[in-house]
Amino acid sequence: MILEKPAERRREERWRVCFGARRLDARPHAQALTVIDLSASGLLxxxxxxxxxxTCMIVELPNSVSKICRTVWNSGNYHGAQFSEPLSTAELESLLSPPPTIWPLTLELDEATDLGSLPQEEPDHDADDNSEPLSQTASAWLIAGATAILWALLGFGAWAAAA
Structure with missing residues (x-):
């Protein structure tokens, strides 16, 4: 988010943002829209x-913030709208705060402390060889190679049938 310096005619700070919202009106379904900038009294x-x-509408913003607003100007698909009641400080802060970063959970079995909660596989004692199972990378290459060979055979069969 970028804080825009207020122009001479603006009375408050505007924040350049980019997030999705929904427009509600008399239609049965909400219409998607994109918020380009935001201030306490309105949005683009x-x-x-x-x-x-x-045009009067209800705009559903992230973090359960909904506001009634009215368009005050338009230029093509861009519209300036004024809220019927300004955003509270808490609402504005919740909209300007960055969303939490969600990192994927990875679990290294060597580092796992509670293996009892993980499904355990019984070792195969009937195997004749003592080879290690394939790594995920080797398995992926094996699958990709087998797939490429099958497609090549299908292509060759189609070519041979057409000839």
Whole structure:
């Protein structure tokens, strides 16, 4: 997010953002829109259709923030809208705070402390050889190679049938 310096005619800070929201009106389904910038009193949105100046709507923003607003200008698919009631400080902060980063959970079996919660495989004592199982990388290469060979055989069969 980038804080825009207020222009001479603006009374408050505007934040350049980019997040999805929904427009609710008398239609049975919500319409997706993109919020381009945001201030306590209004926002700049982009929608797929032109909304006449004065259009009233409810905008559902992230973090369960919903506001009634009215379009005050438009330029193509871009529309400036003013909230009927300004965003509270808490609402504005929740919209400007970055979403949490969700990292994938990886578990190294060598480092696992509670192996009792993991499904255990019984060792195969009937195997004649003592070879190690294939690594995930080797398995992926084996599958990719087998797939390529099968496609080559199918292609050759189709070519031979056409000849």
């Amino acid at each position: 949105i982009k929608v797929d259709q032109i909304l006449p100046v004065g």
